Amino acid sequence: xxxxxxxxxxxxxxxxxxxxxxxxxxxxxxxxxxxxxxxxxxxxxxxxxxxxxxxxxxxxxxxxxxxxxxxxxxxxxxxxxxxxxxxxxxxxxxxxxxxxxxxxxxxxxxxxxxxxxxxxxxxxxxxxxxxxxxxxxxxxxxxxxxxxxxxxxxxxxxxxxxxxxxxxxxxxxxxxxxxxxxxxxxxxxxxxxxxxxxxxxxxxxxxxxxxxxxxxxxxxxxxxxxxxxxxxxxxxxxxxxxxxxxxxxxxxxxxxxxxxxxxxxxxxxxxxxxxxxxxxxxxxxxxxxxxxxxxxxxxxxxxxxxxxxxxxxxxxxxxxxxxxxxxxxxxxxxxxxxxxxxxxxxxxxxxxxxxxxxxxxxxxxxxxxxxxxxxxx
Amino acid sequence: xxxxxxxxxxxxxxxxxxxxxxxxxxxxxxxxxxxxxxxxxxxxxxxxxxxxxxxxxxxxxxxxxxxxxxxxxxxxxxxxxxxxxxxxxxxxxxxxxxxxxxxxxxxxxxxxxxxxxxxxxxxxxxxxxxxxxxxxxxxxxxxxxxxxxxxxxxxxxxxxxxxxxxxxxxxxxxxxxxxxxxxxxxxxxxxxxxxxxxxxxxxxxxxxxxxxxxxxxxxxxxxxxxxxxxxxxxxxxxxxxxxxxxxxxxxxxxxxxxxxxxxxxxxxxx
Numbered sequence: 001x002x003x004x005x006x007x008x009x010x011x012x013x014x015x016x017x018x019x020x021x022x023x024x025x026x027x028x029x030x031x032x033x034x035x036x037x038x039x040x041x042x043x044x045x046x047x048x049x050x051x052x053x054x055x056x057x058x059x060x061x062x063x064x065x066x067x068x069x070x071x072x073x074x075x076x077x078x079x080x081x082x083x084x085x086x087x088x089x090x091x092x093x094x095x096x097x098x099x100x101x102x103x104x105x106x107x108x109x110x111x112x113x114x115x116x117x118x119x120x121x122x123x124x125x126x127x128x129x130x131x132x133x134x135x136x137x138x139x140x141x142x143x144x145x146x147x148x149x150x151x152x153x154x155x156x157x158x159x160x161x162x163x164x165x166x167x168x169x170x171x172x173x174x175x176x177x178x179x180x181x182x183x184x185x186x187x188x189x190x191x192x193x194x195x196x197x198x199x200x201x202x203x204x205x206x207x208x209x210x211x212x213x214x215x216x217x218x219x220x221x222x223x224x225x226x227x228x229x230x231x232x233x234x235x236x237x238x239x240x241x242x243x244x245x246x247x248x249x250x251x252x253x254x255x256x257x258x259x260x261x262x263x264x265x266x267x268x269x270x271x272x273x274x275x276x277x278x279x280x281x282x283x284x285x286x287x288x289x290x291x292x293x294x295x296x297x298x299x300x301x302x303x304x305x306x307x308x309x310x311x312x313x314x315x316x317x318x319x320x321x322x323x324x325x326x327x328x329x330x331x332x333x334x335x336x337x338x339x340x341x342x343x344x345x346x347x348x349x350x351x352x353x354x355x356x357x358x359x360x361x362x363x364x365x366x367x368x369x370x371x372x373x374x375x376x377x
Numbered sequence: 378x379x380x381x382x383x384x385x386x387x388x389x390x391x392x393x394x395x396x397x398x399x400x401x402x403x404x405x406x407x408x409x410x411x412x413x414x415x416x417x418x419x420x421x422x423x424x425x426x427x428x429x430x431x432x433x434x435x436x437x438x439x440x441x442x443x444x445x446x447x448x449x450x451x452x453x454x455x456x457x458x459x460x461x462x463x464x465x466x467x468x469x470x471x472x473x474x475x476x477x478x479x480x481x482x483x484x485x486x487x488x489x490x491x492x493x494x495x496x497x498x499x500x501x502x503x504x505x506x507x508x509x510x511x512x513x514x515x516x517x518x519x520x521x522x523x524x525x526x527x528x529x530x531x532x533x534x535x536x537x538x539x540x541x542x543x544x545x546x547x548x549x550x551x552x553x554x555x556x557x558x559x560x561x562x563x564x565x566x567x568x569x570x571x572x573x574x575x576x577x578x579x580x581x582x583x584x585x586x587x588x589x590x591x592x593x594x595x596x597x598x599x600x601x602x603x604x605x606x607x608x609x610x611x612x613x614x615x616x617x618x619x620x621x622x623x624x625x626x627x628x629x630x631x632x633x634x635x636x637x638x639x640x641x642x643x644x645x646x647x
Contacts (some may be wrong), residue, residue: 024458045643050457050636055483059450062443066423066454069441070462074454092444213439213455214462216418220434222442231388231434 004179009169010035010077012144013103014043015182016151017075020190022101023049024067024074026060028082031115032171033105036077057082061089061102068098069221071212073155077103079171080113080122083129090164091130092223097162097205097245099193101154104166105174106326108353117353118171120275120326126166127304133242135249137165137256138304142278144178149188150301156191157256162208163249168303170326172355173276203228205241208248250305257310258301263289267296268372269320269365270343272311272335274300277324277356284361295365303331311338320368324348324356380404380411383420385437392431396590398549398575402496403432405555406465413560420463423452425472427503428577429496432467446477449484452491460633463563466493470511471501474530478510484568485539487632492562492569495532498577506580517584532572537625542567544625548597549575551621558623567631574601574619 007015014036017025025044027037037053044051050067054060057078064074078086083104093100106122108114122129126138137157141150150167158165194209196202199217204210206228211217220230225238233241249256260278262285264270273281278299288295298314311334315321321343323332332347339345348364350356384407393399410420417438424433426445433440439462443451452464473481473495484491500518501507508521511532515524533546543565545558555573562569576582576593587593602610604622 024454026454045636045640048640048644052453052457054450054453055479058447059453059480059483062447062450063454063457066441066451066456067458068454070455070458072458088444089447212459213421213441214419214459217439218417218437219439220442221440222433223444224442 002181002184004181006177007144007180007182008035008177009144009147009173009175010105011039012148012180012182013077013151013167013169014039016148017101017155018043018047019148019183019185019188020073020152020155021192022073022075022155023047024064024072025050025076026052026054026063026067027076027078028054028057028060030079030082032107032174033077033079033103035174036103057085058089061086061093064100065089065093065096065098068100069213073099073159075101075103077105079105079107079115081111083122083125087129090136091132091134093164094130094134094136095223095245096221097210098164099158099162099210100164101151101158102164102166103151103169105169105171107171109351114353116171118276118326118355119351120168120170120277121330122168123303123325123327123330126168133246135163135246136304137161137163137249137302138168139165139258139302140168140275140300141173142275142299144173144176145180145182147173148182152188152190153258156189159193160191160208161248162210168275170276205230253305253307254309256302256305257307259310260299260301261296261314263296264298264314265296265317266294267318268294269296269322269368270315270318271295271297271322271324271361271365272300273297273324274303274331277326280356280358280361281324283358284365287358287362288365293365293369306334306338308338311335315339315343318343319372321345322348322361322364322368324361326350326356378411378414380407383407383410383417383437384435388435391435393428394579396578397428398498398594399428399432399496401549401552402494402555402573402575403435405552406432406467406494406559407436408556409559409563412556413563415463415563419461420465421455422465422467423448423455424467425469425477427469427471427501428498429467429469429472446472446475447480448472449477449480449491449493453484453487453489456489456491457633457636460637464491465563466491468493468495470495470497470499470509470532474510474532474535482535482539485536485541485570488540488542488567488629489632490566490568492559492571494559495570495572496575497532497572498575498581499529500577500581502577502580506584516581518580519584533570533624536570536572540568541570541625542627542629543569545570545623546572546574546619546621548601548621549573550594550598561623565626567629
């Protein structure tokens, strides 16, 4: 039996990346993500990999994309201000179908905000931060071991579907130290990019297989609208290609949805949460259940693509949905859209830099159920 | 090898305007590759955005047309994981000195083994003739309609000051020099910059009463002085002239080699 060890969230992310086979990291110092780069600066050379501190975040994500075309599994990590700077090249990764992982340890609100205070304010930016329609996968984690697992999963999805995958952490989880037993080699699946059997008739931008630079495919990679060969295209061809790259992710929304559901088949009120907030929800859920209240909770690990079907099936029997998140209302809008007015959706937001507590959730649920009773629900 | 082997000849003619100098620079790059006998399968051309960025589409090698100003950093990531590849950058003056100036100077500082050819036409051509960080004082553009008030960057001097270890400047008039300097840049171990002064008759010329491409090309010859003659000129004789030739060459630790030496120490214990 392996011993427990005390591991920080950022360290778990860095170790998860190495476990997944990441051999190129480029980043720029920023609180609260810097420990990821610090760990990899120490460990990368020992496994033959590269860890590079760049001149800014634009350089970081761009170097990651270049390294990915060289065949390396590649990652960068940042926080809000750096994440904003990366957006143009994230779009480049999306349209060129470049596997890469971007970690965003969220901090409080726009601009410099509060670098050492947690938030969940980048949910919409993670989906729509770069301009135009584009595919992206966004994952979250709530526990230190889960940070490790979701980092591995982020690489797996990125390599499998040729898409940038964003892992949203937050300041608290990034800096939190927990006693964990991290996965042993072979315990988690590690996915490698799929290569075509023959190069001769391989169209590099037609499916999820990929050939790296330097292998004789004479690739043309561009951020312009392009055909299956990578050369500029317009009109119907551009539309077809855009629809293909978006639908390769969106059409798999239900299959890509990772979550933990508790008591959702037997609940009047469903709490839907993600990331650090799910820890408070779990604690509150058990307390409320112990009080005999019909509460269920759904902890989302995949935020984007958003599975409407999952939300609908989990809220089918409920009268209320409560969405606690560390912002003024982001994922709650998707939940509202998915339930189509069939269930009353309530938001519990907090933006003072502190976490939502189990007590806050309990009080809100109790108040909602009391109100529901008084309204004859 | 024939230089055509390095080009996607089926994609010719190129998209550049009649009279533009970019085609000559691209031709020189293909000739340099051919004379060096580079393996097209182990050669990569990476361009930025703007007229020069279109170079990437013409090479029958692996090629990448990146975002504006970032070609240098895409190439940095690629070169670090695939040191055996020869990576050539086709940058515009906007890529190198405007939006990508920070990446450019840091690549010089790192001395990473890339070869940057800077197509310097002193203007933003693809977007319609706006003022560039390389537009000479008083010259007109669509965004400096009364004459440029800002002094230009001297790209080669910036590169030398920032630490590039091979720096040459020539013009699209000097075809043999373009080929020679590009070849030396590619074979040099470290960050190499070959600045090529070229002409944009469509915008720079039209807005500055220089509409004849041949005349503009000839002006490049007239305005420049080889470094071999430069030292003997007086300050008055140098006024309005630009020095060309091999301006800087030094040997200094190359970044990719340094990193792999670190890997050898940390992983393999030697």
